Amino acid sequence: MIDDIVIAIIIGYVFGSFPAAYLAGRLRKGIDIRDVGSRNMGAMNVFYQVGRVDATLVTLADLGKGVGAILLVRWLSGKGLISSFDLLTALTATAAIIGHIFPVFLKFRGGKGAATAIGILIFLMPWAVPFLFAVFFTALLITRNPTFSYSLLLIVFPLVAGFIYVDHYDEPLSLVFYSTALGIFLGIQYIPRLREMHGKTGDWRKVIRRRSLKERL
Numbered sequence: 001m002i003d004d005i006v007i008a009i010i011i012g013y014v015f016g017s018f019p020a021a022y023l024a025g026r027l028r029k030g031i032d033i034r035d036v037g038s039r040n041m042g043a044m045n046v047f048y049q050v051g052r053v054d055a056t057l058v059t060l061a062d063l064g065k066g067v068g069a070i071l072l073v074r075w076l077s078g079k080g081l082i083s084s085f086d087l088l089t090a091l092t093a094t095a096a097i098i099g100h101i102f103p104v105f106l107k108f109r110g111g112k113g114a115a116t117a118i119g120i121l122i123f124l125m126p127w128a129v130p131f132l133f134a135v136f137f138t139a140l141l142i143t144r145n146p147t148f149s150y151s152l153l154l155i156v157f158p159l160v161a162g163f164i165y166v167d168h169y170d171e172p173l174s175l176v177f178y179s180t181a182l183g184i185f186l187g188i189q190y191i192p193r194l195r196e197m198h199g200k201t202g203d204w205r206k207v208i209r210r211r212s213l214k215e216r217l
Contacts, residue, residue, distance in 0.1 A: 015069035016099020020061035041111035063119030066096035154183035
């Protein structure tokens with residue numbers, strides 16, 4: 001069991017460390033994405049600083065790398081690729097998110113980890129996808145703020161886990177606690193950026209609601 005845990009953490013961390021946003025900026029524009037715009041190594045910064053196509057590819061990579069790590073760990077440990085939430089899954093997922101935030105390939109200076117976490121939680125709770133899309137696009141229509149809109153999903157996931165997956169799909173209650181802890185942890189990552197944006201505007205309404213998708217604080 002100890003060997004499985006060590007392998008899970010290593011695989012999760014290495015997969016999570018894959019710097020898709022950094023590579024997009026470096027290869028396409030010759031820039032370090034961490035030094036421009038919001039200075040975040042994430043898809044939204046790539047969207048504003050590099051381009052839409054590159055941002056889409058980065059989003060897919062960041063959503064998928066935690067899922068890929070979980071599938072590999074489950075296969076190596078002899079578990080079914082689709083199984084209940086357990087310790088190995090939690091450790092792999094957490095390591096992937098930590099890898100994104102502190103990537104070994106970039107001297108431990110990475111992104112916020114939200115896309116990787118959302119990809120993992122969607123994989124763990126796929127029946128939530130229609131509801132999540134509804135929440136995201138409704139928030140986007142109202143605020144025209146993609147970052148705020150997908151951040152709302154981190155609040156929605158624990159509710160989905162508690163009211164749908166624990167009651168109807170026999171998932172352990174730990175899935176609720178895990179998704180809640182992820183939301184809190186990732187929310188803390190955004191506090192400095194929120195303070196920076198509020199300092200520029202002096203108005204929280206302007207931080208959340210934008211005049212267009214292209215507006216950036």
